[in-house]
Amino acid sequence: MIIIKSEQYLSELGKGENNQDNGGWDAGNSYVVCDGDGKALGEVASEIVAQTFLNELHSNPAQDISSIVSRSENRITKFVEENPEGSGISSTLALLQFAGNRARIAWVGNSRVYHIRDGKVLFRTKDHSWVNDAVSAGIITKEEAVNHPKSKVITRAIQGAHKRTTAEEVICKDVRENDYFLLCSKGIQEAWTDASLATLFANTSSAEEALQTLHEKCYLESKDNYTAILVQVAEVNDEVSYVEESSENLSNHASKKPNEPGILSFLKRNYLLVGGLAVLVFGILVYIFQRDTTHDTLPEFSTTNANGKRIDFVEDDIEKIEKKAVEEEEEYTQEIIDDRDDEPSSRNARASNGSANAREDRPVDE
Secondary structure, eight states: OEEEEEEEEEEEOTTSSSOOEEEEEETTTEEEEEEEESSSOHHHHHHHHHHHHHHHHHHOTTOOHHHHHHHHHHHHHHHHHHOGGGTTOEEOEEEEEEETTEEEEEEETTOEEEEEETTEEEEEOOOOBHHHHHHHTTSSOHHHHHTOTTTTOBSOOBOOTTSOOOOEEEEEOOOOTTOEEEEEOHHHHHHOOHHHHHHHHHSOSSHHHHHHHHHHHHHHHOOSOEEEEEEEEEEEOOOOOHHHHTOTTOOTEEEOOOOOOHHHHHHHHTHHHHHHHHHHHHHHHHHHHHHHHHHHHSOSEEEEOTTSOEEEEOHHHHHHHHHHHHHHHHHHHHHHHHHHHHHHHHHHHHHHHHHHHHHHHSOOOO
């Protein structure tokens, strides 16, 4: 379980005419920052998305992010149907959710989530934006992207049921004491680079101090609305949660695959269990088959002959050998009896022969 030390919130107009950002949290559990867009009522879109996520995750923390995105889209569509002046509204999303000893991060558009430790940015979400795609393609540099004319053009947003989108997700398995998580809208990024944020948190003594410094710089430099939620971790234990079950073999900040149909998702998440059961069933079937086959065909007894050649016997052979042995024993016994019956006459014959010989050898008196 993750224990929170500090939760700080900041949302300012900047140099805009209307603050279309929204944010909030369910203490210790879920945190959301959304940046609305539209000619009018962009703040309504960001409020719908923020409140939908906080409410849904409060009632069921294990919900799929995609299902909550879909509900947000449906609610935006319903609002626009009832309020046509809101046509074209949309919102970004930056989400942080703690569950057990892990953190789930999701985002749509260019609102960001940072994970910072000991003055180092361990992770930052990748913007769904024109400039980010252009930097990846080598069209512009990172420095040019900051104040590029298309810096506010995003390639993914929550707009409504007429144009479905998906959130990108990662699972953070390495959360430690005194880690910071920063959720922010585009206005924060106008004043702060990754490098300057790292420097800020390397020299800050508290979340309150860090957020105040963020505000001071954004007040001077940000043109857009700027909103931030800063969360500082106090303690982490080893409790396991549903996030761990859905994130086997993920790195410290690894992308979570899109949701799949129930049975397929179950099989993939529990492939070791399923594989083990399959091997067990196969082994039982092989054992049964071999047992039945052995009973009918395999030798039950074997020996070797004088030449060392193996001789196998089945049950019928053993019965025949035993029967033959009994017959031979009976014959042998009968021969012994017959020999005994002949012994007296033999002895008499030998004695008679002996006497005769004795007489023959005796001298004759003349």
